Amino acid sequence: MSVTVISAIAGYDRRMGRWEPGAQDRLRQAAMELFAERGFEATTVADIAARARVTERTFFRYFADKREVLFSGEDLLQTAFVDAIAQAPEGQPVWTLIHAALDAGAKTLQETRGREQARAREAIISANEALQERELLKLTRLARAVTKAFQARGVAPTQARLAGDVAVAMFSTAFQRWIEPDQTRDLTELLHEVAADVQSITTS
Amino acid sequence: MSVTVISAIAGYDRRMGRWEPGAQDRLRQAAMELFAERGFEATTVADIAARARVTERTFFRYFADKREVLFSGEDLLQTAFVDAIAQAPEGQPVWTLIHAALDAGAKTLQETRGREQARAREAIISANEALQERELLKLTRLARAVTKAFQARGVAPTQARLAGDVAVAMFSTAFQRWIEPDQTRDLTELLHEVAADVQSITTS
């Protein structure tokens, strides 16, 4: 991070090596800036590459496609969910495990990104359908990973799938409320509220 | 339908008008065939257009993009869900309304497509990530429509959102089981099973 900032401000000195290091980080940052300034569609990959002082080809060496630059490093969240489920004591009900996973996820999210950065990112994503599609794919992968973690604990396939979907729905809903304007409450607190809401819905 | 088949078999006679009618249906059918034969990526829009006896440009007049040709006519499902919620008697709990919406959706789905056609379509979609993304976007739109319908009945925003997500998760899960090989049970029956599973999960 500090390297990127310094080189971006002071310029890169060729004596330091053949190429300025940190190309991937520069690309990520350039993309975020340009998407925020002009929007996703109005930004070309060539624009991003130019701002990051590399070629377009290099962009595609680091990111599978133009959208992916906004979605790297979410393995952390998945790991948090899965580990929380796998490491919980034996014999606990599914609902308790979902709670544990959600709390672990909230903790990871708040460590990884602050609320303001999360807002900036969501503003970009919500302005573009293609980006929403990618986010939904990532969320579904998360849900399936949770499903797999439940199945590993012996939960029946259908229940495991539903547990994954419900957990992710709860997390997304709480997340949306967390980044609302003027929202000051903690993500964990909102998650507990959401959990109560789910229970009140499924009780006829 | 009969028009399409007849013209496809017998060829089109120019005396019948300037252009062979039913271009959109021909495009849909050509796309399904080619995606099933070669896969989505290995099929170009030019291929589809050629088989449907139109130009590539005409394809894009009917479908916003290459993926969309597999996802038209989903409004019916959404309408079924929303109407079922809107038209239910006053004072019923959310869980009962979800049941009603799901049953209406199941009925619509079984009328629109048979199980075999649903299987063929899912086989194509599950073989390609980009198509999965589009399907997830459609499902999320469905969930949001359900959310809106619940809000219109006075359900609080957060609960309404969760209700939409849970309803769609239940429908997707039951649908997946419905199209499993050798599955003979009815979609409605599977939905009721899934509903019981959700309740058992959310009960600690």
Next chain:
DNA sequence: GCACTGATGACAGTCACTGACATCGGTGCT
């Protein structure tokens, strides 16, 4: 010195998608 590696550049190519304009049967009006 010297071979080798790994990150990058250079460049040509494919394909999804778009805008602008041309074409010409059908339809209705006079």
Next chain:
DNA sequence: AGCACCGATGTCAGTGACTGTCATCAGTGC
């Protein structure tokens, strides 16, 4: 009949995302 207009389609020239392939050359180890 003649004529003007409409609407579905064709034609064509783009732009931009993404890919395959080969060249380059500082650093590294021997």
